[in-house]
Amino acid sequence: MNTEVRFHRNLVFATLDSLKLIFNEQKQADKVLKQTLKRDKRWGSRDRGFIAETTYDIVRWQRLYAKAADVKAPYSREDLFRLFAVWAVHKGHSLPNWPQLEGTPVRRIRGKFDELKNERVYRESIPDWLDAMGLDQLGGQWEEEIKALNQQADVVLRTNTLKTNKNKLKDALEDAEIRTQSKKIAADALVLEERTNVFSLPIFKDGWFEVQDISSQQVAPLLDVKPGMRVVDACAGAGGKTLHLAALMENKGQIIATDIYDFKLAELKRRARRAGAHNIETRLIDSPKVIKKLYGKADRVLIDAPCSGLGVLKRNPDSKWKLSPEFMEEVQELQADILSRYSRIVKPGGKLVYATCSILPAENQLQIEKFLASEAGADFKKVEDKTLWPSKTGFDGFYMCLLTKSN
Incomplete structure (x- = not known):
């Protein structure tokens, strides 16, 4: 036609x-x-x-x-x-x-x-090696997942509860002729019915919402934070999940956001100002000491680990052409190293969430199994984990696992 x-x-x-x-x-x-x-x-x-x-x-x-x-x-x-x-x-x-x-x-x-x-x-439309890897790790399910990951991503907003609530945000968007839908799986999420540029809206500039996929919005609540806690977001990046944690903590307590990239932390500070999140302190990891100083000091630790990003191909389709088998090996070694070192930040009796935006077991369940079998993971116990499958949710692919540290 x-x-x-x-x-x-x-x-x-x-x-x-x-x-x-x-x-x-x-x-x-x-x-x-x-x-x-x-x-x-x-x-x-x-x-x-x-x-x-x-x-x-x-x-x-x-x-x-x-x-x-x-x-x-x-x-x-x-x-x-x-x-x-x-x-x-x-x-x-x-x-x-x-x-x-x-x-x-x-x-x-x-x-x-x-x-x-x-x-x-x-x-x-995928490289041979990636197809072989997906098939090897996911069997028959790979077909459904790669098909789902080739669909265009929805635009999803997370209500910033430090400034407003979901109903008020929905009404304000409606006034701007932007229609949205709620989804039960994420309390503060609104999904746009049609793609539009939301960054030019005055309510965005006033910090009423962040753009964050529904799958990503399920990570921070799993950490079970409470106002007044000390929380470390160990691989904070530009801070999407850090800001969510700040809202869940009602701006009370302390969030230490660490990353190895200064420019990402600068962006996090800018976003935190807009969101009115005042309980966030950023620390650049420019030496191993930065992490060592935090050993045993946090009630909660989030490790949103570097990964292949395979679960977010919907929004970053160019990454499938940039990934390589060598990178996949390197990133898995890095994940294991981060899990082993950063888990020491958790206090006795505290909780840790390990998360990735990948759907491959080698980056997810297998990393957790290796960690729990290691010396570093001896004091930890798995409480629950889940993989969010793009083929089932229609959103990004994510893995998240909650661990507790014994007293």
């Missing part, structure tokens, strides 16, 4: 420029798009939406489209036009009458798609 979409050259060219940086120079898709979308002040939300969605779509399906277009990375300008043509044909759009797209073999491309959908590595 042909749908009449009018393609504007400047938008298509901006898309191809973005793809060149992502594919040929291995730049991060979200950062590239942030820059691209600033290029022309006259672009409206529909124009920007076209660039972002088309770019992400071609990134997500790169392997399938490149095979159908018969091109290989690094891509020339001509190759990028061919990728765009293949994308348009796949979407059922009529190609514009431009010299760069002349002679596109539309029927042959359609035939190629029919042929390629019989092989999962093309159908789901």
Whole structure:
């Protein structure tokens, strides 16, 4: 079916420029798009939406489209036009009458798609090694999960209960003509019915909400924090879960947010100011002493460990082209090391949550089993763990495990 979409050259060219940086120079898709979308002040939300969605779509399906277009990375300008043509044909759009797209073999491309959908590595557009690893660790379930991870992610908000409540936030969004739905699985979550840029809203600037997936919103509550506690968020990053912890603690007590990257902690401070979260102190891990000083001092510890990010491919589709088997091995060693060292921060009688945004047992259950069998894990007991499967929830893939330390 042909749908009449009018393609504007400047938008298509901006898309191809973005793809060149992502594919040929291995730049991060979200950062590239942030820059691209600033290029022309006259672009409206529909124009920007076209660039972002088309770019992400071609990134997500790169392997399938490149095979159908018969091109290989690094891509020339001509190759990028061919990728765009293949994308348009796949979407059922009529190609514009431009010299760069002349002679596109539309029927042959359609035939190629029919042929390629019989092989999962093309159908789901993934590297061979990743497909083999997923199949090895998840068996028949891998098929469902990788399919779910190729869907576009929903935009989910977490109500900042330090400033407002979910009903007030829902009403304020409704006033801005943004419709949302609640979900039982996360108390403060609102899911947008349609994608829209929420960052320009005055209520965002006033700290009423954060953008945070429903799966990610289930990590902080598992830690069972109470106002007045001392809590360490050991791999805090830019602080999505730190801010959630601050809200759950009603700004009372102390949260020490540590990370090895200064720029992430700077972003966390900025977000904390906007959210009105006053009980957060950031500490840069610039030597092993920073962690050692905290040994035995915290009621609660969150280890949101570095991981493959396989569970969040919906929102970071470019990462499947950047991952490698070597990285997977390195990150698993790092996870084991962090779990072994940072678990010592927990006081006797305290609690620890280990979490990743991955769905692979090697990064999750197997790490916990190894930890509990080690000397470092001797005082810990597993209370509960859960894997949130994208195929079942429709949201990001996550793993979380709650451990308690004996008195």
